[in-house]
Every structure is written in structure tokens, then in C-alpha cells.
Amino acid sequence: MELGEILKSKISGKDVKIVFPEATDARILGAVVRLHSEELIVPVLVGNPDEVKKAAKDYGFDLSGIDIIDPETYEEFDAMVEAFVERRKGKATEEQAREILKNGNYFGTMLVYMDKADGMVSGAIHSTGDTVRPALQIIKTRPGVSRTSGAFIMLRGRSQEKYLFSDCAINVNPNAQELAEIAVESARTAKMFDIEPKVALLSFSSHGSAKAPEVDKVAEAAKLAQEMAPQFEFDGDLQFDAAFVKSVADQKVPDSKVAGEATVFVFPELQSGNIGYKIAQRFGGFEAVGPILQGLNKPVSDLSRGCNEEDVYKTAIITANQAIMED
Structure with missing residues (x-):
């Protein structure tokens, strides 16, 4: 069995929830629809639902059955702000947190931190720093690991x-x-x-x-x-x-x-x-195949901005495997 099939078999039926903050990008949408249709993961798109649905329609993708979460209307946003302020230990006020968490990468990372999702995939349109920084600030590295x-x-x-x-x-x-x-x-x-x-x-x-x-x-x-x-x-x-x-x-x-x-x-x-x-x-x-980010308490994966749909698809499968990995 090839590696890709092995990794798919490990996550199939496990309902691993993976967040995608770059929800209007064609590469992300194509991979998400494919992953959803194959029942490999439970994808969660972050963004304005009208904008995401319009992008999907323009690119010819059907998002039926796929969750879209809007930071502006998220019902647990207040709890997320409180958790973020606590996690940052005085480095962000409540007012600052409300602004920061409108950013898709920070919002998506907080979903992972709060156990609303199992992992996140980003970086198709964001830099490595923009993807990894929220993970290092919020999820942080595993015990005994000083850096990713x-x-x-x-x-x-x-x-x-x-x-x-x-x-x-x-x-x-x-x-x-x-x-x-x-x-x-x-x-x-x-x-x-x-x-x-x-x-x-x-x-x-x-x-x-x-x-x-x-x-x-x-x-x-x-x-x-x-x-x-x-x-x-x-x-x-x-x-x-x-x-x-x-x-x-x-x-x-x-x-x-x-x-x-x-x-x-x-x-x-x-x-x-x-x-x-x-x-x-x-x-x-x-x-x-990679880079695969190691050492975080929960998996966040950084795509290359030059990635294609297949790269997003494979990275999501790897991220889901990291999420269910045991010591």
C-alpha cells in the first residue's frame, strides 16, 4: 500500500476536523470539496459565508454539507476573546483581542486551541510567519520542546x-x-x-x-x-x-x-x-513531502504560496494524521 493510501486509511471515519482560513482561494476550495466528498476529514471554512459561497460558485465548487464559520457572527466569540486574553497573559487587552481574532489565522488557531477543531491548514496566500506565529503564541510547543x-x-x-x-x-x-x-x-x-x-x-x-x-x-x-x-x-x-x-x-x-x-x-x-x-x-x-511542522501541541500546517490543489489535499491528510497521532 502506498504512503498516501496508508495515511488515508488511518483517518477515514475518524471525523477529524480541520480548519481552512483561506476559504475563498480556488486551491483550498477544490481540496476541501474533494476531502469532504471522500469523507477523509470534516473541513471547516473560515470567512464571510456570502464571499465564500460566491467564490465557490465562481470556481464551480459545491459546498453543500461543509461548515463555514464567520468570525463576525461566531456565537462563541466572547468566550474565544476571553480564552485568548488569558492565553496571552497580559500581552493583549480584550479590545485588542477582538480585533486580532477577526484575522482568519488567529481565529482558526483559536478554534484548534479550544478543541473546536483538531488542526489547521493555511499558507496558500499567507506567509509562513503569518501562519506559524499564531500557533506559537496560542497552541505553543509540546512539553520538552522549545521550538517547532x-x-x-x-x-x-x-x-x-x-x-x-x-x-x-x-x-x-x-x-x-x-x-x-x-x-x-x-x-x-x-x-x-x-x-x-x-x-x-x-x-x-x-x-x-x-x-x-x-x-x-x-x-x-x-x-x-x-x-x-x-x-x-x-x-x-x-x-x-x-x-x-x-x-x-x-x-x-x-x-x-x-x-x-x-x-x-x-x-x-x-x-x-x-x-x-x-x-x-x-x-x-x-x-x-512537506515541510511538516513538528513540536506543536496541536497540528498547524504551513502551505507554500506556490502550492496547488493537490498539495493542499495532501497537507490536510498529513495534518489529520498528526491530530490523531499518539505518543
Whole structure:
């Protein structure tokens, strides 16, 4: 079974409710109608109902049976304002909150925070900052995680060869503690995609073959990650060939439980992560699915503004899977 079918089967019939704040965008509407008709999720559109319905009619979509929530007339808006002021702990007055929550991303994030929805998908017309900022302010990161990170699932061939690369999207230069957190969250994400996590923390060194502060950071992160999540296997510092190729691993790090069998690759900083996944994509013929935001208490997914309807469809399925994922 291909990965997409596996992810669909996990959420089918679970009535996972996903919010879409960009409800007049053709790509969003097309994906939402498809997801609704296939009964994969329960979509919730945020916006002025007349404007949303007009957009749907103009683009030829039937929104029958799909909920549209208007922030201006939402019956629980007062309770939402109160919850927002409490969550922001003095950083917003009630008057400011009423204005802020007219913004679709903030409103949608609050629906998730208040358990009125299970996750949110945005970013087709908003920047990453506009999508992620409300999530960081309201939903916040999971206990033990100081920041969110971005992973890519790398897929290739009919046999669906698959790996996870992280962090390739957000953290410019994480320290050892932050890198350890990224590694643990990446292992959790891998499990969601039916990838048995063997996590390699990558470097230009294998088990101290080179000496540098950058190597020490990776080695320390691997140690911390193993302490934080003993149910998974972590190792680092590892060069990519030692992590990926069994014969190289046997020669360089024969005592490693991860080397030569790694399925999750954690890059030491953003430059190498971003370069690495794009090399695999362009040279290696891998499909890169993501970025998948990791580390939040509840899932919020950031689309690219260059996305198409299929991207929105897949991202919503991933978000729904994150929502039902257990530790």
C-alpha cells in the first residue's frame, strides 16, 4: 500500500476536523470539496459565508454539507476573546483581542486551541510567519520542546522507498538541546508515516573521527535525544555514508545500532538540511513531502504560496494524521 493510501486509511471515519482560513482561494476550495466528498476529514471554512459561497460558485465548487464559520457572527466569540486574553497573559487587552481574532489565522488557531477543531491548514496566500506565529503564541510547543521544526518525507519509486529529513525549514543553527528535541520530534513524525525510526544525527565526522565544536554539538545532541526518548534509537555524530550504507558503517562505526540502517536523518543546521533535501529531490529523484511542522501541541500546517490543489489535499491528510497521532 502506498504512503498516501496508508495515511488515508488511518483517518477515514475518524471525523477529524480541520480548519481552512483561506476559504475563498480556488486551491483550498477544490481540496476541501474533494476531502469532504471522500469523507477523509470534516473541513471547516473560515470567512464571510456570502464571499465564500460566491467564490465557490465562481470556481464551480459545491459546498453543500461543509461548515463555514464567520468570525463576525461566531456565537462563541466572547468566550474565544476571553480564552485568548488569558492565553496571552497580559500581552493583549480584550479590545485588542477582538480585533486580532477577526484575522482568519488567529481565529482558526483559536478554534484548534479550544478543541473546536483538531488542526489547521493555511499558507496558500499567507506567509509562513503569518501562519506559524499564531500557533506559537496560542497552541505553543509540546512539553520538552522549545521550538517547532520542519521535516520532509522523502519518497522514491513504486516501492515507496521512504525516509525523513529534518530540520530543513525553520531553525537556522540549533544548539545541542534544540537539535536533540528536533531529533525526538522527527522520530515521532517518522512513526506516523510507518517509518521505523533509526535516527542518525549527521555531521562531517563519524564517532569523533574529526574534532570540532560542530561535531561536539551533534554528539551531545544524540546523547540527549537518547535520554529524552529511550524508546527510539539515536546515534551521532555520523557522516551520511556511514548512516546510510551498511558496508561503510561496518568499517567506520561497527558498534552502532543506527549506522547503515538509518531511516531518519537529522541535519546539524538549516543550510545543510535545506541543501540536502533538495539534492535528494533533484539528483536522487525523491519526492519531498512537506515541510511538516513538528513540536506543536496541536497540528498547524504551513502551505507554500506556490502550492496547488493537490498539495493542499495532501497537507490536510498529513495534518489529520498528526491530530490523531499518539505518543
